[in-house]
Amino acid sequence: MMGFFFEVLIGGLLSGVMYSLVAIGFVLIYKASGVFNFAQGSMVLFSALTFVSLLERHVPFWLAFAITMLTMIALAWAVERFVLRQLVNRPPITLFMATLGLSYIVEGLAQAVWGAQVHGLELGINDEPFEFLGLLLSQFDLFAAGVAGALVLLLSFLFNKTRTGIELRAVADDQLAALSVGIKLQKLWLIVWAVAGFVGLVAGLLWGARLGVQFSLSLIVLKALPVLIIGGFTSIEGAIVGGLIVGASEKLAEVYIGPIIGGGIENWFPYVLATVFLLIRPTGLFGEQTIERV
Amino acid sequence: MMIYRESGQFITSYRTDNRLFKLYQDRFSFYALLAFAFIVVPFIGNDYWFSAVLIPFLVLSLAGLGLNLLTGYAGQLSLGSAAFMAVGAFAAYNFHLRIDGLPFLVSFLFGGFTAAAVGVIFGLPSLRIKGFYLLVSTLAAQFFVQWALTNFAWFSHNSSSGVITAPQLIILGHDFSNPVGRYLLTLAIVVSLGFIARSIVKSEIGRQWMAVRDMDTAASVIGISVPKAKLLAFGISSFFLGIAGSLWAFTYLGTVEPHGFDLTRSFQILFIIIIGGMGSISGNFIGAAFIVLLPILLSVISNHLLSGAIDAGQLENFQKIIFGSLIIFFLIKEPNGLAKYWQTFRQRARVWPLRF
Numbered sequence: 001m002m003g004f005f006f007e008v009l010i011g012g013l014l015s016g017v018m019y020s021l022v023a024i025g026f027v028l029i030y031k032a033s034g035v036f037n038f039a040q041g042s043m044v045l046f047s048a049l050t051f052v053s054l055l056e057r058h059v060p061f062w063l064a065f066a067i068t069m070l071t072m073i074a075l076a077w078a079v080e081r082f083v084l085r086q087l088v089n090r091p092p093i094t095l096f097m098a099t100l101g102l103s104y105i106v107e108g109l110a111q112a113v114w115g116a117q118v119h120g121l122e123l124g125i126n127d128e129p130f131e132f133l134g135l136l137l138s139q140f141d142l143f144a145a146g147v148a149g150a151l152v153l154l155l156s157f158l159f160n161k162t163r164t165g166i167e168l169r170a171v172a173d174d175q176l177a178a179l180s181v182g183i184k185l186q187k188l189w190l191i192v193w194a195v196a197g198f199v200g201l202v203a204g205l206l207w208g209a210r211l212g213v214q215f216s217l218s219l220i221v222l223k224a225l226p227v228l229i230i231g232g233f234t235s236i237e238g239a240i241v242g243g244l245i246v247g248a249s250e251k252l253a254e255v256y257i258g259p260i261i262g263g264g265i266e267n268w269f270p271y272v273l274a275t276v277f278l279l280i281r282p283t284g285l286f287g288e289q290t291i292e293r294v
Numbered sequence: 295m296m297i298y299r300e301s302g303q304f305i306t307s308y309r310t311d312n313r314l315f316k317l318y319q320d321r322f323s324f325y326a327l328l329a330f331a332f333i334v335v336p337f338i339g340n341d342y343w344f345s346a347v348l349i350p351f352l353v354l355s356l357a358g359l360g361l362n363l364l365t366g367y368a369g370q371l372s373l374g375s376a377a378f379m380a381v382g383a384f385a386a387y388n389f390h391l392r393i394d395g396l397p398f399l400v401s402f403l404f405g406g407f408t409a410a411a412v413g414v415i416f417g418l419p420s421l422r423i424k425g426f427y428l429l430v431s432t433l434a435a436q437f438f439v440q441w442a443l444t445n446f447a448w449f450s451h452n453s454s455s456g457v458i459t460a461p462q463l464i465i466l467g468h469d470f471s472n473p474v475g476r477y478l479l480t481l482a483i484v485v486s487l488g489f490i491a492r493s494i495v496k497s498e499i500g501r502q503w504m505a506v507r508d509m510d511t512a513a514s515v516i517g518i519s520v521p522k523a524k525l526l527a528f529g530i531s532s533f534f535l536g537i538a539g540s541l542w543a544f545t546y547l548g549t550v551e552p553h554g555f556d557l558t559r560s561f562q563i564l565f566i567i568i569i570g571g572m573g574s575i576s577g578n579f580i581g582a583a584f585i586v587l588l589p590i591l592l593s594v595i596s597n598h599l600l601s602g603a604i605d606a607g608q609l610e611n612f613q614k615i616i617f618g619s620l621i622i623f624f625l626i627k628e629p630n631g632l633a634k635y636w637q638t639f640r641q642r643a644r645v646w647p648l649r650f
Binding site for chain 2 (some may be wrong): 094098105106107109116148226261262264265267271279285
């Protein structure tokens, strides 16, 4: 009985890591530009679809990866040039709605170019459960967790040790002050959207390998949202912790509460959980508290 | 000669200052439009126009109106509009089904009140949560309501996959089930609710909403009860959405399942108010017309000009791209939506032939 509990718990934690991957992309963009990027999910779809379509045309793995990454950089450039630059100084709600429009464009574009059929994606990791201390674990989930860990290390290195990272933190702290010491905002936006595109690509590959590359990939944005809310919009660690909480509680709730009230509660449970979290901490676990002045 | 001759029209009392249209030219053209919609359209329209264009246009306008009260006037972002529509539709269905002899207009009303109650419940977190964080409680409403309506067969009277079917639309022995009747019924309800909405936003509560929208800390400092204003916004907005949901189910589609009120519908309603204009009553109608007509226009263009060279799936993708681009275009160029263009045009007409 206890073994089963831990199995569900660990399975949930590991699948939570997959949510975190999507949430990290959000956090990056929110930190650097204050934009709540609803299009992150469609960026995941777009990158995965581009990658898998290239693979199917017999492009080697790494070349396909490079081409997809270039496409994501081009997308970041277009977003900066045609959307963000035009909307400087507008209220955050306007920028959010612009990303809603952006998600429509990116989804439409991805499917118009590559078609709407489901593509299988094989990363060469077998998705077979194995036994560890008497618990059944999925090898694929462990791999995903490893990738997420590596990604977080890479990003924290980028944020803390490089010049660009320090500039990014300055912008996140105070845009005007950053501008006044000569930081180029537009260059940084381009970089951060490209990095978010990279995170989206990684998430897209892992999710694509698990579920098949298809339209529903863009809907994982809805899974990432409660993760973000619980972790706070501005914290990468928060995204990881939030992902773990959502993943674990969602699976446990489905197994233990689900049968009592009729199953299928995975869709809304994280949202209710996140709302409860917010009632206690209105800016998430790791979010920044702001003081309001009139 | 000016098109609008305003000379001699003075406001002499509070009552006249509070009129919907202060100029008699405006009043005249509005009543002319109403007369046209009520008297002329039923004779010149055909069944396709009533069922596929005019009724969805009216219902979506009403839904946009509901969301606009919450988002455009009170400043609370919501992605759960379709959930409140669903609550309205299913509650109206159940009231009609379970209370014998309840006139269905009354069950519409009760459906609206039920939606308002649910709206207030999901609005409660707004007292503590602000801005984007609020998205999560409205999305919770969206997913929870859809799940509850699909999962508990009681709501749909044990029909398969939660489908509900409209009752006979009979008022005072008059059958409104044909397309013209359904159109007139929808029009009457939408117009009267439009009047009510207009009065609400011009009243004290409307001004409180706008103060909360512009800055809630400042609003509370000048003595507005922010919790009351926010909860009223959620309740009234959900009431409008609930009625819109009933109309969507009973006068437009005739039969509906919970899936018909999914997140896509919520987005559609949000797009109506972005394109039409946030914080505007007429904008909802313009935005809804836009959103109903654009897909029709696109499919006509592809069928006739391109002689069907684009298949349906591809057309849907292009439609998405065009919608997305339009939304970004409007946010950049005209954040106040199409309604603002109309106002600018009117202002020009008032001072014509002068420029200012």
